[in-house]
Amino acid sequence: MTRAWTLPMLFVLPGALVAAALILRGDPGGAVVPLLASVVLAGVHSPLVFPRSIGAAEAQRRSALDGRPVVYWRSGCRYCLRLRRRLGRAGRQLHWVDIWRDPAGAAVVRSANGGDETVPTVFVAGRPYVNPDPGWVREQLSRPA
Structure with a gap:
């Protein structure tokens, strides 16, 4: 069951890391784009579609x-x-x-x-x-x- 979610997680984790780095640098608005893009990519490649x-x-x-x-x-x-x-x-x-x-x-x-x-x-x-x-x-x- 976890195998089906491996690829979506590989999309979400880098986006979350980039977003966290941008938030720590004081740019919460800039963090939205990479996080949103990674979540969309994960959703498209997940079993949810x-x-x-x-x-x-x-x-x-x-x-x-x-x-x-x-x-x-x-x-x-x-x-x-x-x-x-x-x-x-x-x-x-x-x-x-x-x-x-x-x-x-x-x-x-x-x-x-x-x-x-x-x-x-x-x-x-x-x-x-x-x-x-x-x-x-x-x-x-x-x-x-």
Whole structure:
């Protein structure tokens, strides 16, 4: 669980240190910019940007019932962030599995990608697609189950 927050913390800590140094020098107004920038960067690269993750087994069960795709992702992955951002509100309809929080999800991704944890890996009807176009993923949501 802490692995998913490592990258966001690496953004916040330097910003906080710079802000603290500026405050100690008597420039509290100048401290706002680096602190705010680091918090925004941390937020964008955190699990908070993504819908609540579920376990791989639960995602596969739900996908079998409703036919919606399962997205395997991890925080800090720019391709996962691109997919999430370009899907917009439609992304909330997918089943999201954070492979850093779910070892079973990581195993599913490794088995689909020849041992690599390449994300985003999207499963549609049991078939894996690595780093698919967000428009194509959106189309899969409109297909009947």
